[in-house]
Amino acid sequence: MKVCLVGSSGGHLTHLYMLKPFWKEKDRFWVTFEKEDARSLLEGEKMYPCYFPTNRNIKNLIRNTFVAWKVLRKEKPDLIISSGAAVSVPFFYLGKLLGAKLIYIEVFDRIDKPTLSGKMVYPIVDKFIVQWEEEKKVYPKAVNLGSIF
Template identity: 85%
Template sequence: MKVCLVGSSGGHLTHLYMLKPFWKDKDHFWVTFDKKDARSLLEGEKMYPCYYPTNRSLKALIKNTKIAWDVLHKEKPDLIISCGAAVAVPFFYLGKMMRAKLVYIEVFDRIDKPTMTGKMIYPIVDKFVVQWEEQKKVYPKAVNLGSIF
């Protein structure tokens, strides 16, 4: 199984990294911002840089869609995992077209409102994971697996 871990640097990347017991023994690669924190955390890992800043940016969406197309066609992952943010959107939609399984983990600090990314990808994911039972009011089909922390 090949796993793509995609997310913004900072807290989103930290959340994904905390899933190490799951991904460490699998063929995997990362997609994140080419920033100091990401380079430090992912030293020695296969990492593809994506375009940032992404906040509600059509330009970033277009550029990251091209990156997603190239990376996904090269790597052909079986599973794509993300906890956000916007960079996940093109990877999930193109990944769905390529028949990859999609798992999204909603962020820990959003308890009673959806994130923009969560809203956009909720309809297409294979598994939507929340970290609080209250989040299931926002995402009824979600699975609560508790906190990653």
């Protein structure tokens, strides 16, 4: 199984990195911002840079859609996992078209309101994971697996 882990640097990347028991033995690659925290955390990992800022930035959404198309066609992941933010959206929609399974993990600090990225990918994901039971009021089809932390 080949896994694509895609997310913004910072807290979103930390969330994904904390899933190491799941991904450590799998063929994997990362998509995140070319920032110091990402370079440091992902040293030795296969990583594709994407454009930022992403939040409500149409220009970088378009640019990241081209990155997603190129990377996904090259790597052909079986599974795409993200905890956000906006960079995940083109990877999820194009990944779905290319046959990948999609898992989205809503971030820990959202308890009773959805994130914009979460709302955008919720309709197409194979599994939507929340970390608080209260979030299931916002995302009724979600699965609460508890805190990643």
